[in-house]
Amino acid sequence: AQSVSQHNHHVILSEAASLELGCNYSYGGTVNLFWYVQYPGQHLQLLLKYFSGDPLVKGIKGFEAEFIKSKFSFNLRKPSVQWSDTAEYFCAVFGSGGYQKVTFGTGTKLQVIP
Amino acid sequence: GAGVSQSPSNKVTEKGKDVELRCDPISGHTALYWYRQSLGQGLEFLIYFQGNSAPDKSGLPSDRFSAERTGGSVSTLTIQRTQQEDSAVYLCASSLVLFTGELFFGEGSRLTVL
Numbered sequence: 001a002q003s004v005s006q007h008n009h010h011v012i013l014s015e016a017a018s019l020e021l022g023c024n025y026s027y028g029g030t031v032n033l034f035w036y037v038q039y040p041g042q043h044l045q046l047l048l049k050y051f052s053g054d055p056l057v058k059g060i061k062g063f064e065a066e067f068i069k070s071k072f073s074f075n076l077r078k079p080s081v082q083w084s085d086t087a088e089y090f091c092a093v094f095g096s097g098g099y100q101k102v103t104f105g106t107g108t109k110l111q112v113i114p
Numbered sequence: 115g116a117g118v119s120q121s122p123s124n125k126v127t128e129k130g131k132d133v134e135l136r137c138d139p140i141s142g143h144t145a146l147y148w149y150r151q152s153l154g155q156g157l158e159f160l161i162y163f164q165g166n167s168a169p170d171k172s173g174l175p176s177d178r179f180s181a182e183r184t185g186g187s188v189s190t191l192t193i194q195r196t197q198q199e200d201s202a203v204y205l206c207a208s209s210l211v212l213f214t215g216e217l218f219f220g221e222g223s224r225l226t227v228l
Contacts, residue, residue, distance in 0.1 A: 032215045044205070044219040051214065090157065094215025101170060102147065102215045106156035 002027040002095045006105035013081050014113050021076040021108050023091035032094040033074040034102075035065055039087045047089070050074065061085070086112045116140075118220035120206050126226045127196055135191045135223045139208030146189050147209070147217060148181060152202040160204075163189060196227045 007022035025031065035047040048059025055067040065076045074091060091105040119138040127133050139146050148160040159173040163183040174180070178196075183189040193200055203224050207217035 034215065036217075036219075043221045044207075044217075046216060046218075049216060092215070101159050101162060101173075102217060103159065104149070104157035106154070 002031075002093055002101070002103045004091050004093050004103050004105035006089075006091050006108050008108045009106070010109045010111070012111045012113065015083055016080050017112075019076070019078040019081050019085070019110070021089055021091075021110070023074045023076065023105060024072050025074065025091075025093040025103075026072065027093060027095040029095055033065075033067060034092040034094070035059065035063070035074075035076050036090045036092060036104075037087050038090070038107075044090070047076075081110075081112050083112045083114045086110060118206055118208055118218055120204075120220035120223050122223055123221060124224045124226075126228065128228050129198060130195055132192065132194045133196055133225060135193075135204050135206075135225070137189045137191070137206030137208075137220060139187065139189070139206070140210070140218055141187075143208035143210050143218070144186065145209040146183060147207045148189070148191050149205040149207065150175075150202045151205055151222070157205065160191070193225075196225075198227045201225055201227045 003026045005024045033050040036044045037047045038044045048057050050057045050067045058064045063078050067074050088107045088109045090107045092102050094102045121136045146163040149157045151157050161171050161181050165186050166183050178194045181191045203222040205222045207219045209217050
């Protein structure tokens with residue numbers, strides 16, 4: 001089975017502060033990793049993804065995430081947040097090897113204060 | 115269509131009634147997923163389809179829940195004899211390429227059971 005753990009449930013930051021949201025996964029094989037974002041009143045959308053290659057991946061709106069295989073982690077980062085980044089962020093894992101389910105973490109609500 | 119379409123967007127029903135939720139995926143997407151999003155619970159996997167078949171039904175909470183997909187396109191999630199704990203947002207997502215886990219989500223169907 002695969003699982004995803006997000007450490008922070010609710011984060012409050014001031015504009016221009018740096019962001020790091022933790023994500024750890026549990027799966028014994030090769031994984032694809034994702035961060036999805038849900039802005040208020042909108043549907044879930046892909047923020048960034050890691051399939052293979054460079055473990056530092058860049059997504060939309062200045063977000064990036066680093067895959068550290070030895071730590072089973074895929075933390076999301078942004079150097080300077082904006083009020084428009086207020087949203088809920090979900091980490092997700094897709095394990096290869098015939099198990100087609102995408103497993104999501106419980107989400108982190110980010111509130112950015114102007 | 116341009117995106118994943120779900121209907122109804124909102125459904126209020128009485129305990130014990132049956133409900134049907136519909137999902138129309140992005141044209142050409144072969145994989146279709148249903149998730150349930152409850153307050154503070156993150157995204158709970160329910161079922162996925164590859165074409166018209168459902169290889170993994172392990173996430174369906176009880177035998178009151180069923181889903182089907184016809185013509186490799188539209189899917190219906192049916193909840194029989196609804197209970198108050200079924201209240202949640204039901205999300206549908208589709209995926210173009212199998213075995214990647216990259217999902218495109220609909221707006222969701224908010225179900226309230228009184």
